[in-house]
Amino acid sequence: MTSFILRGFGLYAPEKVLTNADLEKIVDTSDEWITTRTGIKERHVAAEGEASSDMAFESSKQALAEAGIDPSELTHILCATFTPDSMIPSAACRLQEKFGITGQMCMDVAAACSGFLYALQTARGLLCLEPKAKILVVASEVVTRRMNWEDRATCVLFGDASGAAVLTAGEPGDGPEVLDIMLAADGSLGDLLTVNGGGSAYSYKLGEAVGPEYFVEFQGREVFKHAVRSMTDISEAILERNGLAKSDVDVLLPHQANYRIIDAVGRRFDIPEERVFSNIHKYGNTSASAIPVALAEAVHTGFIKPGNLVLIPAFGGGFTWGAALIRF
Ligand SMILES: CC(C)(COP(=O)(O)OP(=O)(O)OC[C@H]1O[C@@H](n2cnc3c(N)ncnc32)[C@H](O)[C@@H]1OP(=O)(O)O)[C@@H](O)C(=O)NCCC(=O)NCCS
Incomplete structure (x- = not known):
């Protein structure tokens, strides 16, 4: 094997947007405070019943389409998240189920905000063992479900989204390396x-x-x-x-x-x-x-x-x- 190539990228953010003005109605804060201290103006919030694997499904479909890889070709699914749908099964297994595929190694990676890089490094390690692997590396977080909406110091900072990429082996010049x-x-x-x-x-x-x-x-x-x-x-x-x-x-x-x-x-x-x-x-x-x-x-x-x-x-x-x- 020579290189680790990223074949496609995808992203998904839930439809509902919560602005700083909306937050002013929930906690004692202001658009001015949030903007000057953090740069944040708005964030997305998952819909009732929308879970990590639902969002991961959307971003992953985009990444796979861009990569020209059919879900059935995947060999591994790694999902970085601290907000999986449930403790068991993992969000990665739920995502696999949504794709209607079976057999792949599916695993959640828990490293909080560093999770995507931890998952990407894990994928590189797996590719050293299995050079023909096609690995979906996705992150998906419904952080707002773990927000204390009475705590202004935390609830203004976070939002929900999912991002995905596909990693395979390749030659330098095949794509982002x-x-x-x-x-x-x-x-x-x-x-x-x-x-x-x-x-x-x-x-x-x-x-x-x-x-x-x-x-x-x-x-x-x-x-x-x-x-x-x-x-x-x-x-x-x-x-x-x-x-x-x-x-x-x-x-x-x-x-x-x-x-x-x-x-x-x-x-x-x-x-x-x-x-x-x-x-x-x-x-x-x-x-x-x-x-x-x-x-x-x-x-x-x-x-x-x-x-x-x-x-x-x-x-x-x-x-x-x-x-x-x-x-x-
Ligand atoms: C949270 C953070 C934005 C606060 O910014 P800061 O400049 O450190 O703010 P301070 O600690 O000086 O807080 C100042 C005041 O703002 C108040 N405050 C906190 N949240 C507020 C809000 N949403 N609106 C208005 N006032 C707020 C505090 O109560 C404090 O008031 P006090 O001085 O009367 O006690 C900043 O520290 C930060 O981004 N930290 C890292 C965040 C993090 O953990 N990210 C996740 C890991 S990657």
Whole structure:
């Protein structure tokens, strides 16, 4: 095997849009506060009954169509999510069922906002074992179901979406090539960003009401600081490992958690704003989906051009973080 090629990209966001003005009616906040602190103007919210695998089905169909690959040709389905339809079965199995296919290895990947890069790296590993594999790498998050709508510090930041891509082996020049991925984690910082409720350490008894621990909770300033530092450090490391300089990067496409985090990373890499991709104003933080949604949009709108070297840093709960280098 020579290269890891991304064959197609897809994205899906639920129809319902919740604007900052809508949020002003739910919690004590303002469009001005949300915009200046985060860059977010609106986010999508899944419809009643719409689950992760429903959204993944839509983004995956798009990615497969673009790749010219029939679902029946897939050998593996990896779904990055912290909001699967259920604990069992996995969202990946539910997605497989929706495609009406059987036999593939199906697995959810839990690495919060870094999940897509973790899944993509897993796919690269699988391709080393099975070079003929055709792997659907999808992220899908219904984050709003894990929002405490009474907590203004968290509920204004997130939204629902799904993004997908198909990875196969190939030759350089066959398509966007994943040159390298680096991943890391530090579990000792895990309590700074949590969704505890429902886990085995925070289980509920029959009939018991859930408390705030059921929802996303974080220490914003601490997360902010670590996000900027970790994404910067690992981006520098991946460039160095590949003998590349900051000036070689054509497009920076970071995880979309807060525009100020994106901007801070861009500044540290001396990458002008017009070469930093951000769509956070439309989606908010969609966790693992943010990177594949951004990739699909950046490719489909021509923001990323053939030949571009794209640097993709990610950061999320765990803490987990990582960076990918893709040559388009
Ligand atoms: C959450 C975040 C936007 C807050 O921005 P910040 O500049 O750090 O804000 P501060 O901590 O200074 O909060 C300032 C004030 O705003 C208030 N505030 C919080 N949310 C608010 C809201 N939605 N509307 C209005 N005021 C709000 C706070 O209560 C605080 O008030 P106080 O000073 O009277 O106590 C920012 O820290 C962040 O993006 N952190 C990372 C987010 C994250 O965890 N992402 C997921 C992981 S990738």
